[in-house]
Amino acid sequence: MLKKLDQYIIKTFFGPFLFIFSVLFFIFMVNIVWIQLSQFTGKGLSNWEIVKFLFYLSVNVVKMVLPLTILLASIMTFGDFGERYELAAMKSAGISLTRIMMPLFAIVSLLSIMLFVFSNNVIPDFQRKAKNMMYNIAATKPAINFTAGQFINSLPGATVKFDKIYGENGEHLEGVFVHKVANAYEDQRTIIAKKGEFTPAANRNYLKLVLYDGYIFEDNIQDKNYLERLKQPGQSVKFDSLVQHFDVSDVINKAIEDEKITDDYRFQNYKEINKTIVKVKKENDFSFNSINSEMVGQTNNYVTYIDKIKNPAKPTEPFAIEKLKEDKKLEVLYQAYTKISFLQNEKKNKDTQILDIVKYYNKIIMYQQGIIAYSVTCLIFFMIGASLGSIIRKGGVGLPVVIAIIIFIVFYVMNLTVENITWKGKLNPYFGAWLSNLVLFPFGVWLTYKALTDSQVFDVEKYKALTKPLWSKFVKEREHERYQ
Incomplete structure (x- = not known):
């Protein structure tokens, strides 16, 4: 049974948590509506169909909203405790900061598990519904695809x-x-x-x-x-x-809820993606072997010619272009140039093909690992938020919100950067999916240690005292120059 102190801490946490989650979910939803709504309004869709489609898209927002909500709510909760001197009263009663954090850590752990279950089971299902509904809307309502200045094949x-x-x-x-x-x-x-x-x-x-x-x-x-x-x-x-x-009888009679697109890794849970990874690996090996054989076959004549020259048992006189007539010489040079240009273009095409194969494979890996990684991010954000709140001792929506947004922006930009690098095949996808967490976890551990030892990390007066001798010396020098 929970003690009254634990009940009070949890109650204090869930107040800002529910408010922040609602606000952030609304903000992210507005972004989706702003992008998607203009595409569907006035195109013959009912309001219910539009609302349903936007709801399918909004489910994926929870994965981003929940970690940020935990970060903000934990900063505000412990900031309020510090500002109202409740944190000091708890510590003076012999209750350690670790014990104060424990009930909320248990709640956040439960939320992390719920996010994993949600990402693993609910989000793939709703993404499948959104993708298929988008496809069926495009087929059932041909006018929805009409864009000025573009050729359209939907009729x-x-x-x-x-x-x-x-x-x-x-x-x-x-x-x-x-x-x-x-x-x-x-x-x-x-x-x-x-x-x-x-x-x-x-x-x-x-x-x-x-x-x-x-x-x-x-x-x-x-x-x-x-x-x-x-x-x-x-x-x-x-x-x-x-x-x-x-x-348009064929497309009109199609049901908007029919699911014709099923072979997408984003529609699968963690275990199902494992099977997809094995399948894609085999397909990639076959594709790479085909590309390799094709490139070797195109250059086979040149390799054979070089081998004949290197073979001392069958000495072959190297081709001498100087012995040819002028018109024949130009013809040979043109053919050589054409062949080199062809091989260069083929190499570019194959490089693009290989990059697409690698990009798709890395996307699957990162999506699968992201199912777990975002749940772990919730725990890391709680460590950072609770520690920061107990250190800065400021509640409300002022400084805590600014700090939380900065941390989240760093996390989000890091995620996008690593994602782009990984898609290009320059970083292992397993490492790339966890890199943001690996960077933030030591920061969270360090902040937790500082909070447990009552460190004055964000005390402005402390930094002023450190720089006071240097500042005083600078002021004296300026005054000396003024009176000279």
Whole structure:
């Protein structure tokens, strides 16, 4: 059974914890809404579908919010204890700082375990739902993919491009280009119009596009032989208005909740990712062997020629370009230059291919290790926060918040930097996933030691006393110069 002191400490901790978690979750959610909401509003989606999709995306935010919340709440809690002299009263009663931290350390350990379970089981499931819902929305609502100035292939049987899209629901268009998707033996058809608009069709299985002031370019080559096609002139028809229907019945009937994308490592838990790592390793070995064989095969002729020259049993006279005629010499040099350029380009392509393979493998490793690493970060942040709070003895949302944000920014920037370096294959992914924790853990241990020994690490007066002799000497020298 918890003692009254433990109950009081836990109660004091959970006050700022719940408040900070709510605020930070809201801030991170606003960031997601700001990025994603404009993509979906006015595109035919219901409010419930938009809210559901944003909820799926927001679940992943918990992994970042919880460690920062623990850091802030622990600084504020122990800062309040110090500011109200409650920490001094506890110590004067013979209660050590370690004993004071113990109930909150147990609570944070429980939160860390909960974060691991959440990251291992809940987040992958919601990421799968978000990814599939995004894919199905794009398929079910073709207009959602319309971006001005880009060729779009989401409409069945056509490629379209719009120079400008405007209107409350993006229904008005300018600079319309519609090209029928056809092979080389079918009739080719292209429509160009100055303006257009999407209007409701009588049949919901069709998307209705009304075009104004344009041309239809068509060549009737189907079922005609080669000679007939050569004689067939292109046709151009001007129109004032034209109605074009697109059959979207296949995509309309797709359920938004259908899950068609399942083979992604972010949809798996820790154990399932282990199997994926083994599988990807085998695939990578095969890919590397293929790349190696291909590169060796391309340079095999040169290797054979060098071996013949080095073999004393079969002496071969080296190729002498000086003995060739001028036109032949230029031809040989051009061929050599072409071959070298080809090999250089091939090397660049293979380097890019290898980098992509390494990057994908390292991403899987870092994602898997991150499931555990973020849980450990919670414990490290508690060590740092509790120690800092007991040292600075300042509560509220002033100095503690500033210090916590600085520590979190350092952690976040370090994470991003290490992540980019690891993806390039310059750092072991297992080490890269844990590097931020390995850097912060000694700092947390040092702060905890300073807090246990009542060190005045952040006492400004202490540093003023250390620099006072130097400062006094400087002031005296300035006064001496002034009176000379």
